[in-house]
Amino acid sequence: MHEETSRQERRSAGQDTPDLAASPYRADRDRIASSPFFARLGGVTQVISPGGSGLLLHNRLTHSLKVAQVARAIAERLAAKPEVAATVDKFGGCDPDVVEAASLAHDLGHPPFGHLGEQILDRVARNRFGLADGFEGNAQSFRIVTTTDVRGPGGVGMDLTVAVRAAILKYPWTRLSHPDPHPSTMAQPPRGAAEPSDAPGSGSAKFSAYVTELDDFVQARAPFLGRVDDWQQTVEASVMDTADDIAYAIHDVEDFHRVGVLQHATVAAELGTWLTEALALAELSDAELAAQSRRPGRSLEALRRRLHAKDSWIVDDDAFAAAVARVRAELVDGLLAVPFDGSAEAEQTVAGFFSRWSTRLVEGVEVLLNPTTRSGHVVLAAAQWHEVAVLKFVHRRFVLLRPDLALHQRGQARLLTKLVDALDQWMSDRHEADRLPRRLHDLVELADTEYRALARTAPHVLAGPAGEPPTGTDAVRALARGRAVVDFVASLTDGQAAALLDALSGRTGQLWTESFVL
Template identity: 80%
Template sequence: MTSGGTDERPIDPRAVRRSGGTAGASTPGDLAGSPFRVDRDRVASSPFFARLAGVTQVVSPTGSGLLLHNRLTHSLKVAQAARAIAERLRARPELTGVLDKLGGCDPDVVEAAGLAHDLGHPPFGHLGEQVLDRIARNRFGLPDGFEGNAQSFRIVTTTDVRGPAAVGLDLTVAVRAAMLKYPWTRLSHPQPHPSGMARPPRGAAEQTEWPGAGSAKFSAYVTELDDLTQARAAFAGRVDGWQQTVEASVMDTADDIAYAIHDLEDFHRVGVLQHATVATELGTWQARALEFAELDPAELAAQARKPGRSLEALRRRLHAKDSWAVDDDAFAAAVARVRAELVDGLLAVPFDGSVEAEQTVAGFSARWTGRLVAGVDILEEPTTRSGHVVLAVQQWHEVQVLKFVHRRFVLLRPDLALHQRGQARLLTALVEALDQWLTDRLEADRLPRRLHDLVELAESEYRWLAAFAPAALVGATGEAPSGPDALRSLARGRAVVDFVASLTDIQAAGLLDALSGRTGQLWTDAFVL
């Protein structure tokens, strides 16, 4: 209803955009009517989203054809699972009041967040994330380093230029909040910081190898602190300041489901995941579980390379970290189900590309996805180690065992480590080469325009923080940078990290070849977003 040409409908705080615009404000490029569907379309149209086709999920997809997921296909499947979970929860009348009380659960919101959650992943996936974090903190002195989730949030709020104002994508409050898997900064927000809680939320605790460096995982840099607080304001009084929104919890759960299933599918296809080794690990633990439970920790660690011991170590870690959920009977049942369906089912016959093999893989993936999605429920008052959206006890244990198989028999392989060490050296050399170019006054006017723009953007951000929120620039040492040169150095570091993080695997390698003179070909491919 309107009166005198003025729309009297109350403004939905979840649909307010970063710019302050309301749901009814649209741009010529927006085709959808729903503000959250508009967000989904904006993410899908972003060049940062398109580049995910060239970014590693676990190993580089280059040359693998149809065999391996990349970050794009992973994101599509996360969005698919997230939407299915949201629709199932909304279809249950007994949950309507709980969902409304906690802030809502819209399928378009969780789908948009699922598509956007990995936008910030750099070349070479999690390996690249670790390398850029180390460089950002140690070389450039950035107090919050680099984190893939925070980089995703920075892209949609700041560095993507496809939005109406060329500053981010101008997404709604609900979608931005749904991207905040870890709704805190590394060191300073909120206060008290969740890293200091007696039982910190997942990701909030410090990494043991870097004491004082802040949370291991976080979803916003200090440069986007205003965006984080604006996105979370609509949920004040509904969820705790450190707690995910329901929609973020749906996205997080969908990410876990996709990770647990599809990476195993990939490595079965390429012949890395071997039937005999996985069968021996799971079968030995089943046969000797009571014996292994009696081993003292030192004895178990000394036997870590022997079959069954790694699985026993997982059971003990779950008791130590997630005692609220772990159940030994459910764990044993999960091992039995994974052995029956993964080991004796999928892995029993090597993948040969035949129709039968493809159907076996598709059936495994469909059964497990359906089982896990169907096992999702809501907790109105979860523990600090859980979101509001949780898997049922049995499915939760099954995900832990599936992820264990992936880690134990893929991620810990020496040949993968060899490959990743080379990728780490490549990224380190690329950052050094770009930093040297930035500090070369004779060549400064020939910088890639995108890199130049990123330096100017970061410098304006750090100058504003130094003037109005200097505490945000205090790092683990307790000291804040001072003086124009210090701020310029921070800006240069953030710009280089932003630039490198926006490349695909192939672009990163090709750019380093060009910068190091290892190629005679004139660089003509577009390596800048």
């Protein structure tokens, strides 16, 4: 499969490509790793802002490196089993270099302040600028590698191989229109394809391409036609997705143990209470469970019920109980039993926890011939799948729902909203338009070209489900300005976003000398 695609590897065929690596997939990996969009991830939030945390917390860069490490390990293990490798080849193959490159690229589009920034930019893009696509971090990553990064030989995007571009597509559909029929209309939509409950009619909650990159999307998926369904990930994308889940589940728990946020007593009470009272908790009605939500064990019981509702294809009560018991033994009675004090012994304990869990989860990876719509061809075995669910629960329940984190996030949300407002006002000031940052000006011209072409050839994709396509030059230009502002803000680090707003608000006397833009 990959031999076949390598003949049409680069869109700019015939151009000299001064890459250090001879393999096109390793050249892709090198291009991604040398991109300024990749470097900026060192200043972008994973869960909380990396500023001032030193070496204690993962950021998007270190997260991406660990995802690449895990993904390559999975791909090499699949290749080492002849019967599994033969099955994988039927679906298009699984090259370790491809999954490593895709893993390095998968978070390139994450904006300042991580998932919070993603939510804010999506709301602004749809409600303020009228962009039917809104904003989505995965789609922004694909836009970067195909369009806005200019370091590829063709000067547009990174000029990556079709295999790597396809492997980046974790959610292989656009928000509203492609493919047809759209996976959001399926009886059991794939993960992420359903629309968010708080935004009916807005399209899929997760998607991996904007309509402006639809030609790149179609080209990347073309070699896999007939091998995987339109809505299915390629095997390499499935490996990257699984590796992302594994890394996220382990190292976020590790992070918050290091900084003392994950407390032994509260986690022990939640897991221990559920294990001793599971039968009684299962008899509570949903209303009773909700009314008692602050009591230990109740949140974990609510998780068990959500898993049954969403993932009946794999969920099993015995496997869930075993997962809770394992996490209690290794996390609560192991890692959290001794507070992290920065000593060599504490570091070794953390390293051992990460190593044991990484190995266990990677060794639990399986390949399915006929997966459910809720999974890819590459999945975790039932035991490990439940363990990841419990580890992610611990992170959400005891970190993400903390009021002190909410306090910071509300401030970050206001910061991003004000920054978008300030940039939009600057762009609307005809007396100052010629002094826009060159990067922002270039992004406006790029988006204007894209939207004018779509307005001529496929105007329906520029309208939301209840809206009308834009008509007239001014309406199209307004969309372009909105997309440019979103592209611009999404390319900043946390610190750059805050400093840029200070400069635009007159709150700093220092000249704007830092390079805020990629």
